[in-house]
Amino acid sequence: MMKSIIGAAAAFVLASGAAMANDCVLEAEAPVMPDPKTATAEDRAATIAAIKDYQAKLGEYRDCVTAISDNQELDIEVRKQALKDFNATVESETEVVKAWQKFSKAYEKANK
DSSP states (O other), X not given: OHHHHHHHHHXXXXXXXXXXXXXOOOOOOOOOOOOTTTOOHHHHHHHHHHHHHHHHHHHHHHHXXXXXXXXXXXXXXXXXXXXXHHXXXXXXXXXXXXXXXXXXXXXXXXXX
């Protein structure tokens, strides 16, 4: 699962070329879940904080690419790419949430 998160993040970075050309830059990487069998409560809390930070940065990036996709004065291809970039962030965030759910369930099981 962690490989798929990393892969999704890498694909997202590659897909965001047009928006980057328009000053939209996502300066965050998808957080990686710790091993639920060895994670401490502090690791869990740090992971929650990393996810929240990632989501906040995704929100800022989405605001930027939304401004591009909504700008009627820009070329249609640039606007379409901005929309694709937005959608890629949704996919990346979804993968992080799924990984968190999987981690959290395994963490709870390992720490009963």
